[in-house]
Amino acid sequence: MEFEWTEPDAQFRKDLQDFLGENLPASWEQIAHHGPGADQTADFSRSFCAKLAERGWLTQSWPAEYGGEDASPWRHAIVSEEMWQRGEPRGSQYMNVNWIGPTIMEYGSEEQKRDHLSRISRGDVLWCQGFSEPEAGSDLASLRTRAWREGDDYVVDGTKIWTSYVNGAEYCFLLVRTDPESKGGRGITVLLAPMDAPGIVVREIPAVIGERYFHELFFDRARIPAHCRLGAEGEGWGVVRYALAYERVGAARYARAARTLDSLAAHAREQGLFDDSAVQEKLGAALTLVEAARILTYRVIDLRARGSAPTADTNLARIAGTLCENAVSDLAVELLGTEALAYGHAAEAYFRMAMTAGVAVGTTEMNLDLVAGRQLGLPRS
Amino acid sequence: MDFELDADQRAIVEAVDALLVRHAGARRAAELAQSGGYDHALDDALEASGFAQVARGEETGLLEAVLITEAIARSAGVVSAGAALIVAPALCAEPLPGPIALAERGDARPLRFAAQARSLLLAEGDEARWIAIEDGSAEPVDNRFALPMGRWRSALPEGQPLGAGSGERMRAHWRLALAAELLGYMEAALDLTVGYLKERHQFGRPIGSFQAVQHRLALCSVLVEGTRWLSYEAAAKGADPQACTTAAAHAADSARQLFRETHQLSGAMGFTREHDLHVWSMRLPLLRVELGGASQHRRSLARERWGGAPKPGGGT
Numbered sequence: 210m211e212f213e214w215t216e217p218d219a220q221f222r223k224d225l226q227d228f229l230g231e232n233l234p235a236s237w238e239q240i241a242h243h244g245p246g247a248d249q250t251a252d253f254s255r256s257f258c259a260k261l262a263e264r265g266w267l268t269q270s271w272p273a274e275y276g277g278e279d280a281s282p283w284r285h286a287i288v289s290e291e292m293w294q295r296g297e298p299r300g301s302q303y304m305n306v307n308w309i310g311p312t313i314m315e316y317g318s319e320e321q322k323r324d325h326l327s328r329i330s331r332g333d334v335l336w337c338q339g340f341s342e343p344e345a346g347s348d349l350a351s352l353r354t355r356a357w358r359e360g361d362d363y364v365v366d367g368t369k370i371w372t373s374y375v376n377g378a379e380y381c382f383l384l385v386r387t388d389p390e391s392k393g394g395r396g397i398t399v400l401l402a403p404m405d406a407p408g409i410v411v412r413e414i415p416a417v418i419g420e421r422y423f424h425e426l427f428f429d430r431a432r433i434p435a436h437c438r439l440g441a442e443g444e445g446w447g448v449v450r451y452a453l454a455y456e457r458v459g460a461a462r463y464a465r466a467a468r469t470l471d472s473l474a475a476h477a478r479e480q481g482l483f484d485d486s487a488v489q490e491k492l493g494a495a496l497t498l499v500e501a502a503r504i505l506t507y508r509v510i511d512l513r514a515r516g517s518a519p520t521a522d523t524n525l526a527r528i529a530g531t532l533c534e535n536a537v538s539d540l541a542v543e544l545l546g547t548e549a550l551a552y553g554h555a556a557e558a559y560f561r562m563a564m565t566a567g568v569a570v571g572t573t574e575m576n577l578d579l580v581a582g583r584q585l586g587l588p589r590s
Numbered sequence: 591m592d593f594e595l596d597a598d599q600r601a602i603v604e605a606v607d608a609l610l611v612r613h614a615g616a617r618r619a620a621e622l623a624q625s626g627g628y629d630h631a632l633d634d635a636l637e638a639s640g641f642a643q644v645a646r647g648e649e650t651g652l653l654e655a656v657l658i659t660e661a662i663a664r665s666a667g668v669v670s671a672g673a674a675l676i677v678a679p680a681l682c683a684e685p686l687p688g689p690i691a692l693a694e695r696g697d698a699r700p701l702r703f704a705a706q707a708r709s710l711l712l713a714e715g716d717e718a719r720w721i722a723i724e725d726g727s728a729e730p731v732d733n734r735f736a737l738p739m740g741r742w743r744s745a746l747p748e749g750q751p752l753g754a755g756s757g758e759r760m761r762a763h764w765r766l767a768l769a770a771e772l773l774g775y776m777e778a779a780l781d782l783t784v785g786y787l788k789e790r791h792q793f794g795r796p797i798g799s800f801q802a803v804q805h806r807l808a809l810c811s812v813l814v815e816g817t818r819w820l821s822y823e824a825a826a827k828g829a830d831p832q833a834c835t836t837a838a839a840h841a842a843d844s845a846r847q848l849f850r851e852t853h854q855l856s857g858a859m860g861f862t863r864e865h866d867l868h869v870w871s872m873r874l875p876l877l878r879v880e881l882g883g884a885s886q887h888r889r890s891l892a893r894e895r896w897g898g899a900p901k902p903g904g905g906t
């Protein structure tokens with residue numbers, strides 16, 4: 210065992226920090242406050258990701274044949290930590306790099322790889338994720354959005370919901386059911402759907418967590434060219450599982466929790482509260498959870514670095530991440546009081562983002578189910 | 591001991607509920623949350639029908655005030671009910687101009703209802719003060735927590751002292767008011783969530799039929815009912831300080847859990863403005879930190895119980 214960063218990795222983190230110091234303007238904090246789905250954030254991500262791409266850092270974990278550097282998953286983890294700590298200046302493009310690109314590499318046609326991977330790696334394209342439906346949330350495999358072939362197109366009919374990052378998105382990674390007789394995972398197909406296809410209508414769903422977090426996408430006999438299908442018709446569930454295995458370790462949410470906790474400790478010091486043993490105990494308790502989330506995430510990265518198939522460790526890491534975010538945002542409110550609830554305060558933005566940790570990207574309960582089944586071998590109810 | 595409401599109390603609760611159906615409710619609260627507004631019309635209606643003054647009544651008192659405050663919270667009323675119905679009557683014989691805000695001296699953080707308040711009750715050591723507030727004394731603080739907050743623009747006038755012992759009396763009643771309001775919010779948030787999970791199907795059955803979900807909702811119910819009876823007991827005991835602190839400590843800690851669980855179990859729907867959960871749930875973080883939050887309530891409670899004479903001021 211070895212729990213140290215290699216010299217080159219440590220150097221890379223330093224270089225990345227310097228880069229962020231130079232390329233995140235003073236106004237970034239204010240931009241980030243609008244939330245990850247806001248226009249300002251989407252706009253910012255374009256120029257920022259282009260700069261990252263120039264340095265070769267946007268897709269360095271990708272294989273060399275797709276313009277990456279075959280960098281280890283540990284590099285990927287460093288990028289994720291540094292970005293999340295600063296409120297994820299890549300905006301929605303972290304999805305492109307983390308799982309949309311890799312899934313296209315695995316399942317895409319030569320044409321799809323050519324069209325999509327080069328744009329993703331230049332940082333000049335935005336995507337959104339069309340999985341959830343009004344009646345298919347936790348039970349994603351029950352999705353019903355229909356698609357059938359008519360000539361060279363798929364005609365898509367149905368509704369997607371909770372879609373984030375819709376503004377500016379050119380493509381939607383869309384799940385549809387192509388076999389109307391099928392149930393569950395079978396009969397699902399993935400379409401890399403252009404958002405300007407006729408028949409797609411977008412509605413924002415106003416949310417307390419921030420602007421433009423959620424949208425509903427209505428597909429009213431929308432026509433998506435058949436060449437946009439990713440993988441074989443009816444085989445989409447395998448594609449989704451592949452994508453989700455990448456998605457779920459994607460975000461180093463604990464890194465933002467750690468940074469928030471640092472600022473809470475600094476606040477406690479300034480206010481003369483740090484010597485209060487009860488305050489120390491709370492800070493220590495929250496830090497323990499942050500560290501547990503970090504180490505469990507590293508465990509997943511280690512498995513990936515060895516090329517192992519995904520295990521329940523991924524689910525453990527996600528759950529630990531949610532526990533740490535809940536603890537840190539609770540503590541922020543307890544230490545700062547109503548100050549932490551004033552719009553514009555960094556702790557307030559953190560609070561709203563952390564609220565969704567146990568729901569977004571697969572709920573805690575679904576992760577617990579997988580731990581119970583895969584890790585503990587408990588029988589299904 | 592008798593845990594049943596008597597006929598008069600039942601009639602009061604029914605009457606206030608009937609008024610609230612007309613004048614309050616989730617939709618109205620959601621609109622006010624968007625605009626940052628205060629429900630003056632609801633205050634007027636409560637005043638006109640006499641509910642605002644029950645604590646000063648001849649036949650009614652603190653318990654009735656708690657029941658009405660809870661009902662107002664359950665209907666998501668955007669009014670300073672706890673301060674008006676529970677706290678002010680314990681300090682002043684005559685009604686104060688409302689809305690009423692509550693604060694501790696030296697706390698410069700955003701304050702519930704500061705921008706609307708015409709009266710401020712200020713706890714300072716062993717004494718409380720009443721300060722008449724001029725229009726525009728506070729600037730509104732934009733927030734997503736479903737109640738208006740504000741911050742004083744400049745130092746406030748000295749105001750009028752309310753006598754020795756008024757500080758402790760104010761804190762006890764303030765804690766009781768917090769418990770009663772949190773109770774109403776928690777009940778409503780839990781009811782809504784339980785109802786939603788009975789209806790919402792996943793995996794071919796109502797989500798509420800999964801035992802893992804049921805147990806968590808049942809635990810929430812334990813917390814709500816504990817808060818309920820501790821609050822009623824504290825009111826019935828005339829706002830006995832230790833009983834009020836117990837109720838507030840239980841309420842504040844339960845509020846943290848109820849906030850997490852109702853949101854977690856409502857899924858993405860619970861984060862929208864189209865689902866009503868937020869009008870109650872988002873107030874929970876706001877109230878659970880008032881007056882130092884659970885951490886201060888617990889410390890006070892330990893001192894009240896085992897620490898000999900309470901420290902003047904009751905703070906840390």
Ligand SMILES: Cc1cc2nc3c(=O)[nH]c(=O)nc-3n(C[C@H](O)[C@H](O)[C@H](O)COP(=O)(O)OP(=O)(O)OC[C@H]3O[C@@H](n4cnc5c(N)ncnc54)[C@H](O)[C@@H]3O)c2cc1C
Nearest residue numbers: 338340341346347371372373565569572574854855857858
């Ligand atoms: C911030 C945010 C961003 C999102 N972005 C996107 C996006 O871009 N694209 C997209 O497709 N989706 C997105 N989602 C949707 C997300 O994937 C779903 O919210 C999630 O899958 C849960 O579905 P649901 O909200 O319908 O909850 P439901 O399925 O209604 O579940 C409600 C609650 O019940 C629990 N539950 C359900 N079944 C069981 C059971 N058997 N046992 C125990 N508990 C159970 C759930 O875990 C949850 O806590 C986003 C969600 C959030 C919060």
